[in-house]
Amino acid sequence: MALDPTKIRNQFPALHQRGIFLDNPGGTQAVKNCLDRMLDYLIESNSNRGCVFQTSRESDELIAKSRAAMADFLGASRPEEIIFGQNMTSLAFHLSRSLGRRLQPGDEIVVTRLDHDANVTPWTLIAEERGCKVRWVDFRPEDGTLDLGSLEKALEGKPRLVAVGYASNALGTINPVAQIVQMARQAGSLVFIDAVHFAPHGLIDVRQLGCDFLACSAYKFFGPHLGILYGRYELLEELFAYKVRPSSDKLPWKFETGTQNHEGIAGLLGTLEYLEWLGTHYGKEFSGELAKNYQGRALHFKQAMAAVRNYELGLSRALLKTLAEIPGLRIYGLTDADRMAERVPTFSFRTNKWTPREIATKLDLEGIYVWDGNYYALEVTKALGVEETGGMVRAGAVHYNTLEEIERFGKALAKAARS
Numbered sequence: 001m002a003l004d005p006t007k008i009r010n011q012f013p014a015l016h017q018r019g020i021f022l023d024n025p026g027g028t029q030a031v032k033n034c035l036d037r038m039l040d041y042l043i044e045s046n047s048n049r050g051c052v053f054q055t056s057r058e059s060d061e062l063i064a065k066s067r068a069a070m071a072d073f074l075g076a077s078r079p080e081e082i083i084f085g086q087n088m089t090s091l092a093f094h095l096s097r098s099l100g101r102r103l104q105p106g107d108e109i110v111v112t113r114l115d116h117d118a119n120v121t122p123w124t125l126i127a128e129e130r131g132c133k134v135r136w137v138d139f140r141p142e143d144g145t146l147d148l149g150s151l152e153k154a155l156e157g158k159p160r161l162v163a164v165g166y167a168s169n170a171l172g173t174i175n176p177v178a179q180i181v182q183m184a185r186q187a188g189s190l191v192f193i194d195a196v197h198f199a200p201h202g203l204i205d206v207r208q209l210g211c212d213f214l215a216c217s218a219y220k221f222f223g224p225h226l227g228i229l230y231g232r233y234e235l236l237e238e239l240f241a242y243k244v245r246p247s248s249d250k251l252p253w254k255f256e257t258g259t260q261n262h263e264g265i266a267g268l269l270g271t272l273e274y275l276e277w278l279g280t281h282y283g284k285e286f287s288g289e290l291a292k293n294y295q296g297r298a299l300h301f302k303q304a305m306a307a308v309r310n311y312e313l314g315l316s317r318a319l320l321k322t323l324a325e326i327p328g329l330r331i332y333g334l335t336d337a338d339r340m341a342e343r344v345p346t347f348s349f350r351t352n353k354w355t356p357r358e359i360a361t362k363l364d365l366e367g368i369y370v371w372d373g374n375y376y377a378l379e380v381t382k383a384l385g386v387e388e389t390g391g392m393v394r395a396g397a398v399h400y401n402t403l404e405e406i407e408r409f410g411k412a413l414a415k416a417a418r419s
Contacts, residue, residue, distance in 0.1 A: 002282070002307075002310075002311065003282050003307055003308070003311045003399060004282070005400075005402045008278075008399060008400050009400050009402075011031050011032050011033070011274060011400075012029050012030070012031055012032065012222075012400055013032055013035070014029040014030070015029060015400060018367070019366075019367030019368055019369055020367060020368045020369065020401075020405045020408060020409060021369055021400075021401070022368060022369060022370050022395040022396060022397060022401070022405075022409060023369040023370055023371050023396070024200070024220075024396045024397065024398045024401075025169050025197060025220075025346050025371065025375065025394060025396035026371050026375065027219045027220060028200060028219065028220060028221065028222050028398055028400075029222065029400070030219075030222060030223060030224065030267070030271075031222045031223070031270070031271055031274040032274075033270035033271065033273050033274045033277075034222065034223050034224060034267040034268070034270040034271040034274070035267070035270070036270060037266045037267050037269055037270030037273075038224060038263045038264070038266050038267040038270070040266070041059075041062065041262060041263050041266035041267075042263050044058070045058035045059055045062065046059075046262070046263070047059045047262075048259055049063060049260075049262070059262055062262075062265070062266055062269065063084075063260070063262065063265050064079070065269055066265045066266065066268050066269035066272070067079040067082045067084070067252070067265075069268075069269055069272040069273075069276075069297065070082045070228055070268065070272065072296075072297045072298040072301060073204070073272055073275070073298075073301045074204050074205070074206050074214065074216075074228075074230050075204065075205035075206050075207050075208060075298065076206055076207070076230050077207060077233065078233060079252075080233060080236075080251040080252050081230055081231055081232065081233050081236065081251075081252070082228060082229070082230060082252060083228070083229040083230075083231065083236075083252050083255045083256060084226060084227070084228060084229075084252075084256055084260050084261070084265055085226075085227040085228075085229060085255075085256065085260075086226075086227055086261070087217055087225065087226070087227040088118055088194065088196050088215040088216060088217045088227045088228075088229075089118040089122075089227075090227060091215055091227045091228075091229040092118055092119065092122040092123075092192075092194075092215060093122045094242065094255065094257070095122075095192070095213065095229065095231075095255075096122040096123055096125070096126040097126065097242055098239045098240055098241060098242065098255075099126070099160075099161065099190075099239065100126040100129060100130050101240050102160070103126065103127075103130040103132050103160060104130070104131075104132075105130065105131030105132065106131065106132070106133065107130070107132045107133070107159070107160045108132060108133045108134070108135055108157040108158070108159040108160065109123050109124075109126075109127045109132055109133070109134050109135070109159055109160060109161045109162075109163070110134075110135045110136075110137060110151070110154045110155065110159045110161065110162040110163065110164075110184075110189070111123050111124065111134060111135075111136060111137070111163050112136070112137040112138075112139065112146060112151075112163070112164055112165065112379075113136055113137065113138055113139055113379035113380065113382075113383050114137075114139040114144070114146055114165060114168050114170075114171070114173065114175070114377075114379070114380060115163070115164065115165045115168075115194060115377065115379070116165065116169050116170075116194060116196065116197070116375070116376050116377050117376045117377065117378050117379075118194065118196075118376065119163050119164070119165055119192070119194035120163070120378075120379065123161065123163050123192075132160075133157070135154040135157060135159065136150075136154070137150045137151045137154050137164075138150040138383075139173075139380075139383070141383055141384055143333065143334050143335070143336075144168065144171035144172070144173045144332060144333030144334055144343075145173055145334070145342070146164075146173070146175050146176075146180075148176070148179070148180075148183075151180065151183065152183065155183060155184065155186075155187040155189070156187075158187050158188050158189070159184075159187065159189045160189060160190065161189060161190045161191075161192060162180070162184040162187075162189045162190070162191050162192070163191075163192045163194070164177065164180055164191070164192075164193060164194070165193070165194045165195075165196075165197065165198075166193055166194065166195040166197065166198035166199075166204070166214075167195075167197045167198035167201065167202075167343075167344050167346075168197065168333070168346075168377065168380070169196065169197040169346065169375055169376075169377055170332075170333075170346075170348055170374070170375055170377035170380040170381070170392070170394065171332055171333035171334075171343075171346070171348055171380065172316075172333055172334070172343040172344045172345065172346035172347060172348075172396070173333055173334060173342065173343055174198065174202070174342055174343055174344060177193055177209060177211070178208070178209055178210075181193075181209050181210045181211050182210070185210065190212045190213070190235075191210075191211045191212050191213070192211070192212065192213040192214070192215070193209070193211045193213065193214040193215070194214075194215055194216075195214050195215065195216045196215065196216050196217050196220050197220065197344070197346070198216075198344065199216040199217075199220055199221045200220055200221040200222065200308075200398050200399075201305075201308065201309065201312060201344040201345075201398070202305055202308070202309050202344070203302050203305040203306060203309070204216075204305075205302075206230050208293075212231065212232050212235055213229065213230060213231045213232075213235075214229075214230045215227065215228065215229045215230070216228050218264070218267070218268045218271060221271065221275075222271050222274065222275075222398075223264075223267055223268050223270075223271035223272075224261070224263070224264040224267035224268060224271075225261075225264060226261055226264040226265065226267070226268055228268075229255070233251065236251055236252075236255065237251060241254040241255050242257070243255075243257050244257070244258075272301075275300075275301055275304045275305075276297055276300045276301060276304070278304040278307065278308070279299070279300035279301055279302070279303035279304030279305075279307070280300050280303070282303075282304070282307040283300070283302075283303025283304050283305075283306055283307040284303065285307075286302075286303050286306035286307060286310070287299065287303055290302045290303060290306065308398075308399045311399050312344065312345050312397065312398070312399060313340055313341065314403065315345040315397040315401060315403070315406065316340040316343060316344070316345040316397075317337060317340055318403050318406045318407075319345055319347050319395065319397060319406055320335060320337060320340070320347070321337075322406055322407070322409065322410035322413075323347060323349055323410075323413075325410070325414075326351075326410070326413060326414050326417055327417070327418075328351050328352040328353060328417060329349055329350070329351050329352075329413075329417060330349060330350050330351075330352075331347060331348070331349045332348045332349060332350075332384060332392060333347070333348065344396075345396060345397040345398075345401075346394065346395075346396035346397075347394070347395050347396070348392040348393065348394045349392060349393055349395075350386065350392055350393065351393075351417045353417060353418075354416070354417065355372075355389070355390045356372035356373065356390045356391055356392055356393045357372050357373075357390055359372065359393045359413070359416055359417070360372040360393055362412075362415075362416035362419065363409075363412055363413065363416060366408075366412040366415075366416075368408070368409050368412050368413075370393055370394060370395045371393070371394040371396075372390065372391060372392070372393050372394070373390065373391040373392075374387060374391040374392075375391075375394060395409065
């Protein structure tokens with residue numbers, strides 16, 4: 001059964017009150033079940049965790065349920081491999097400090113020019129502190145795809161860590177992460193994957209990928225402002241954690257510094273319950289192959305993301321067609337209609353008449369929300385030569401967007417571009 005846009009949109013209260021949300025790469029709208037879970041927690045169970053009284057016990061139970069659900073969503077082998085934190089950026093910095101204790105002067109770290117800076121600067125800073133060498137992997141400006149030849153060359157130095165994004169938050173490119181992990185493994189490297197931009201768009205299975213770490217943020221996949229880090233259990237167990245002395249030395253708590261965002265963790269559970277519902281109602285047609293490897297809730301999650309992926313291919317094609325028809329507009333990244341499966345529905349562009357900020361402002365007047373600038377993908381805008389002139393305009397759809405919204409966006413953008 002194909003996704004029903006009306007039933008889907010009814011799950012998102014914000015969609016009935018404001019304009020057209022194409023700012024999703026910067027943060028999606030929260031599903032109602034997430035909001036309900038957060039409010040219920042704050043009213044019914046608000047407490048710090050780890051004590052004997054009722055609301056503390058309830059907090060412990062809810063956090064454990066959310067952690068177990070997130071483990072199923074990412075394909076982790078056990079809930080203790082899931083670490084909660086403020087956001088992906090903070091978790092990356094925290095992890096970089098722990099990994100940095102293992103680095104020696106002369107060791108190498110690999111980062112890419114296609115990544116969000118949250119998957120660049122934590123690693124370049126720790127490399128600077130420890131006297132390590134940073135090797136950069138380039139991307140192809142003509143189509144926004146990662147240069148695997150550049151990666152192969154970067155791996156010649158047997159780096160200690162390879163940091164790569166699952167999908168580009170600037171250009172929408174989906175990287176061949178399974179192949180990249182395999183290449184890094186052959187070089188003896190640990191692999192950290194930034195899946196923030198991919199998580200709302202497709203199926204993630206950390207065990208199938210074989211990565212050592214993967215991070216994402218719940219507010220990018222219809223939940224609250226909360227970061228999630230997956231790490232291989234034996235590796236997390238070995239790593240030193242920067243924490244206060246009374247905190248537990250056991251996983252996952254040794255990496256969860258201070259009091260966590262309990263209401264956010266409750267909201268994450270609500271978000272995952274929505275995705276489970278999505279999979280059971282709209283993902284059964286994709287269960288054939290998936291059922292060979294997954295069962296129960298994990299299967300429902302995978303079915304949900306398969307249904308989302310299928311629906312969003314139509315949105316990608318519609319966005320590409322819409323943008324391509326506007327005179328004086330340049331799209332950055334993949335523009336081959338036959339290669340939409342290699343990207344998510346995130347498109348960045350510029351017009352030859354107006355700056356990105358001016359276009360975003362004109363669209364706002366029409367009730368259409370898009371981003372402009374570099375979206376923290378600084379190396380992307382520098383490589384494309386647009387950083388000094390305002391970056392790009394970015395429009396990104398998710399599964400609650402519709403073809404009708406994209407049509408309205410196209411009309412408003414055409415009007416803005418020629419005005």
